[in-house]
Amino acid sequence: MTPTKEQLKQFVNQLNEATKKEVITIEATPVAQLPLTSSKFSGLPYVPKGDSLPTDEQGNSFLMLAQINCEELPENSIYPKKGILQFWIIDGDDLYGMDFDNPCSNKGKRIIYYPEIVEALSPEQIKEQYVLTEGYTPMNPHQELALTFTSKSEGISINDYRFDTIFSEKWNSYFSQEIDDMWDLPEEISDILWDLIPDAMEHRIGGYPHFNQQDPRDEDSPYTELLLQIDSDVTDIMWGDHSVANFFIKKEDLQKCNFDDVLYNWDCS
Numbered sequence: 632m633t634p635t636k637e638q639l640k641q642f643v644n645q646l647n648e649a650t651k652k653e654v655i656t657i658e659a660t661p662v663a664q665l666p667l668t669s670s671k672f673s674g675l676p677y678v679p680k681g682d683s684l685p686t687d688e689q690g691n692s693f694l695m696l697a698q699i700n701c702e703e704l705p706e707n708s709i710y711p712k713k714g715i716l717q718f719w720i721i722d723g724d725d726l727y728g729m730d731f732d733n734p735c736s737n738k739g740k741r742i743i744y745y746p747e748i749v750e751a752l753s754p755e756q757i758k759e760q761y762v763l764t765e766g767y768t769p770m771n772p773h774q775e776l777a778l779t780f781t782s783k784s785e786g787i788s789i790n791d792y793r794f795d796t797i798f799s800e801k802w803n804s805y806f807s808q809e810i811d812d813m814w815d816l817p818e819e820i821s822d823i824l825w826d827l828i829p830d831a832m833e834h835r836i837g838g839y840p841h842f843n844q845q846d847p848r849d850e851d852s853p854y855t856e857l858l859l860q861i862d863s864d865v866t867d868i869m870w871g872d873h874s875v876a877n878f879f880i881k882k883e884d885l886q887k888c889n890f891d892d893v894l895y896n897w898d899c900s
Contacts, residue, residue, distance in 0.1 A: 634806060636823055643827040646801050647786025653709055654785050654838025659776040661867055667751050668715065670700045672834075672861065672868065674775030675761070677715055677745070678752045684760045685719055685741045692763055693719035693728075693741055694772055696876075697859060699836070700748075705782040709837040709856075711888050714746040718859060718878060720895075723766030727870070727897060734847060734894045735854075742858075742878070742890040769861075769876070769897075770868045780836075788831040788839035789813075792846035832875075835860045840877045844898040854879035854894040871899040 634642070659672050667677045676695045678684060685693045697718040701710050710716065719741040720728035728739030752760075763772050770776075787794055795812040803809055813821050831841040840846070840857050848854055858878040863869050870876050876897035884892055 633817070634820065639820070639823050640827060642802070642805050643786075643824065645805065646798065647829070649801065650787035650797060650839075651784045652786075652838050653707060654783055655704060655707055655709065655836040656781045656783065657834035657836065658779040658781075659834060659864070659867065660779070662775055662777045665775050665777055667754065667757075668700055668748055669698075670703045670778040670780075671698050672696065672776035672778065673770045673772055674698075675754055675757055676717060677748070678757055678760075679745060680750050680752055682752075684757070685743065687721060687738065692722045692761070694722045694763060694768055695719050696770070696861060699778075699859070703778075704780050704836075707782055707837070709885075711744070711746070713748075714744060714888075715748060716890070717741075717743040717745075719743065722768070723764035725767045727767065727769055727876070729895055729897055734896055735892055737891070740893075740895045742893050744888055744890050746888065769863075769870045774867060776867055778834075785829050785831075785838050787829070788841060789825065789828045790831070790842040790846055791839045792848045792850060792852065796850070831860070832862060833860075834862050840879075841875055842877070842898055843874050847896045847898075848879065848894070852879075852894075853881045856880050856882050856885050858885070858890075858893060870897045874899050 665671050676698055699716045701714050721739040730736040730739055798813050799810050831839050836859055837857055840860055858880045860877050862875045863873045874897055879894040
């Protein structure tokens with residue numbers, strides 16, 4: 632017997648409840664200039680006095696993608712309570728710093744955490760160090776985007792590497808019907824489910840990811856936590872041909888504020 636749309640809605644509600652995770656959604660708005668310590672996409676980074684901007688072994692600069700001031704986030708159990716977390720990629724690389732063979736490599740990306748906010752270099756001092764090639768970048772390094780955060784909970788997204796297993800187990804139990812994944816169902820059913828299940832197509836911290844292609848993690852991957860996702864928005868951010876970038880971390884590393892081992896991925900449509 633074919634499930635009704637109402638039955639499908641009830642099923643998705645149960646699926647969401649069983650898999651719900653905390654997520655902080657992000658809205659990015661272009662502004663003229665923000666304080667150095669503010670949360671932002673692109674723009675001038677916070678750099679403590681006595682410190683310097685990241686460079687690679689050849690002295691090449693990195694571009695700051697995102698800066699999150701943890702105290703500006705809504706109450707959450709995802710990020711540290713204090714400090715600043717920054718996301719950087721190597722400047723001028725047409726792959727935006729991604730390493731296909733080793734997506735956890737720090738050769739083309741850096742995740743920097745400052746647990747305490749102290750006196751910073753001045754904007755003028757930072758500008759002297761922050762010299763970019765103006766080459767391949769997913770966003771304009773001179774256009775700061777102010778970030779607004781909203782917290783919620785959400786069920787598993789359709790692109791997550793755990794989706795097929797969890798979905799089929801729940802479906803087989805709920806409808807007493809044996810399938811291996813959602814695509815075993817008739818097209819009219821899978822189309823309704825596609826519209827009901829969260830797609831996660833937005834900037835976000837935590838929760839589940841979105842991909843234009845497929846999840847780079849395998850079923851045994853320990854990189855279960857979405858540290859940050861930056862989507863394309865046509866006007867201010869563009870990953871390739873309208874793609875999305877994700878940063879994943881092991882749960883135990885996130886709890887220890889150890890950001891040395893982060894999986895970085897972006898894909899094309």
